[in-house]
Amino acid sequence: xxxxxxxxxxxxxxxxxxxxxxxxxxxxxxxxxxxxxxxxxxxxxxxxxxxxxxxxxxxxxxxxxxxxxxxxxxxxxxxxxxxxxxxxxxxxxxxxxxxxxxxxxxxxxxxxxxxxxxxxxxxxxxxxxxxxxxxxxxxxxxxxxxxxxxxxxxxxxxxxxxxxxxxxxxxxxxxxxxxxxxxxxxxxxxxxx
Numbered sequence: 001x002x003x004x005x006x007x008x009x010x011x012x013x014x015x016x017x018x019x020x021x022x023x024x025x026x027x028x029x030x031x032x033x034x035x036x037x038x039x040x041x042x043x044x045x046x047x048x049x050x051x052x053x054x055x056x057x058x059x060x061x062x063x064x065x066x067x068x069x070x071x072x073x074x075x076x077x078x079x080x081x082x083x084x085x086x087x088x089x090x091x092x093x094x095x096x097x098x099x100x101x102x103x104x105x106x107x108x109x110x111x112x113x114x115x116x117x118x119x120x121x122x123x124x125x126x127x128x129x130x131x132x133x134x135x136x137x138x139x140x141x142x143x144x145x146x147x148x149x150x151x152x153x154x155x156x157x158x159x160x161x162x163x164x165x166x167x168x169x170x171x172x173x174x175x176x177x178x179x180x181x182x183x184x185x186x187x188x189x190x191x192x193x
Contacts, residue, residue, distance in 0.1 A: 100173075
């Protein structure tokens with residue numbers, strides 16, 4: 001009721017300029033600081049699965065020029081950091097299945113952010129895809145590991161898994177396959193199994 005009374009007091013011609021000033025002073029001027037805040041910024045929200053908070057930030061920042069770009073850049077940096085950590089931690093050849101599964105889990109996590117926080121925004125979707133493509137191809141053995149993962153799931157996975165579960169795993173694997181630059185290497189390794 002109070003908002004309505006204040007709104008009636010503001011003339012129609014002045015509401016737009018007042019809104020612009022408020023958005024500029026409260027969002028635009030401080031957006032980089034807000035996004036990079038250590039205990040409440042974008043990276044913090046991504047690390048702590050704060051999907052609703054990210055959605056609020058997304059809706060506020062879309063009101064100002066370059067607001068979404070600012071959020072997207074922070075998200076890209078965090079994805080790259082997570083992916084590089086996964087790629088660097090891969091050292092045990094016997095651990096290839098868990099390496100690929102970790103990549104799939106990370107992709108699924110960011111797909112949830114894309115859907116629930118960023119409204120399937122094309123800019124965010126493109127950023128997620130480009131970052132996954134970047135760090136997946138940092139490891140020259142990614143194609144081999146993906147082929148071993150698929151082979152493992154098809155051989156062992158048919159026991160105790162429903163057809164839908166197997167199809168879901170294969171669909172997720174295909175997403176990673178699309179990010180590979182060396183698809184020929186994948187094919188060569190897969191034919192060996």
